């Protein structure tokens with residue numbers, strides 16, 4: 313197959329390119345190339361071609377809450393968003409906390425996933441923070457890394473033991489940082505918004521205190537420690553200091569924490585309820601700066617689908633979380649790249665090369681010998697985000713109706729068109 317009429321990011325600019333694909337692999341990439349008779353032509357329609365994106369933080373809800381999302385629906389949503397590798401979190405029912413549960417999850421993935429899915433196993437049995445899982449057995453059964461995402465690990469000594477065990481296996485500990493005592497029953501950021509709406513608040517320290525504690529433990533144990541969904545300026549400061557001290561710490565930020573702040577919450581509306589919460593503008597600016605300077609390593613969506621009924625409740629009752637897979641690239645491209653703040657190259661690096669490097673996954677580039685696992689993005693046409701057209705079962709987004717460009721139009725996996733949405 314020959315891909316024509318595409319643009320790649322190269323040497324700091326968009327450059328026209330053609331790609332020859334043979335047996336699912338990239339055989340050649342050039343500005344222009346000759347035709348081989350009888351060769352299939354794929355016209356990319358002037359789109360940006362990039363290696364498929366990787367999202368190391370999503371929720372697929374299977375097994376246990378298939379009404380919110382399944383492996384089939386969530387991976388289709390991922391493809392539509394331009395992702396070709398996703399890592400689902402273990403806060404399912406049951407939790408992938410034993411060899412048997414992990415094997416069951418792997419076989420479901422094998423059956424239903426339409427792309428590469430690398431699942432996490434939990435740190436503790438049932439994510440209860442009390443009994444460590446058999447990390448060796450879980451690694452052998454296919455665990456990508458270990459996390460109790462959804463809840464914070466409250467006991468420092470328990471986290472230390474988890475890091476020691478993970479370090480021995482050469483595996484990463486990925487942490488949802490939340491001190492329950494400080495977070496209390498909060499549902500929004502503690503500050504302007506909690507006062508204005510009269511809702512219980514979650515202080516930034518509920519997150520940053522855990523990061524500081526864990527950074528010290530990571531230094532002590534030599535474990536690779538990765539922080540989920542960083543949301544506050546104080547957390548960025550702690551991570552920066554830990555990195556400067558040579559600690560093996562990495563971090564991610566979500567699109568919504570880069571795009572929104574507490575003043576976007578006008579009323580008690582659970583579409584704006586996520587954990588960690590949207591914080592102040594000062595926090596948001598610190599996240600952007602942290603990402604740009606490399607304190608925060610990359611972007612992950614924390615795609616967290618919930619049902620309409622659940623999200624129609626008051627913020628006091630509704631579950632935390634919003635969807636992200638189908639809106640991430642367009643929102644970030646529209647807000648940060650179109651105005652010249654970031655380059656297309658930076659954004660695609662934060663969605664592919666950087667997360668893959670942090671987790672020692674094979675690199676994906678547009679070069680000979682790489683799998684033709686590609687995303688084609690229309691950088692020009694403007695569309696409105698319509699949550700009713702999501703492929704995800706979760707329609708819970710605060711971005712409904714937002715005008716965006718940078719829309720993924722086609723996703724290819726090893727030379728096969730896995731999803732295409734031209735004129736849709």
Ligand SMILES: NC(=O)N[C@@H](CC(=O)O)C(=O)O
Nearest residue numbers: 371461462586587616632633
């Ligand atoms: N982020 C969220 O607000 N919710 C996540 C849990 C989590 O990522 O902590 C979920 O599972 O719904």
Ligand SMILES: [Zn+2]
Nearest residue numbers: 461462488540
């Ligand atoms: Zn979390």
Ligand SMILES: [Zn+2]
Nearest residue numbers: 401461462614
């Ligand atoms: Zn999560």
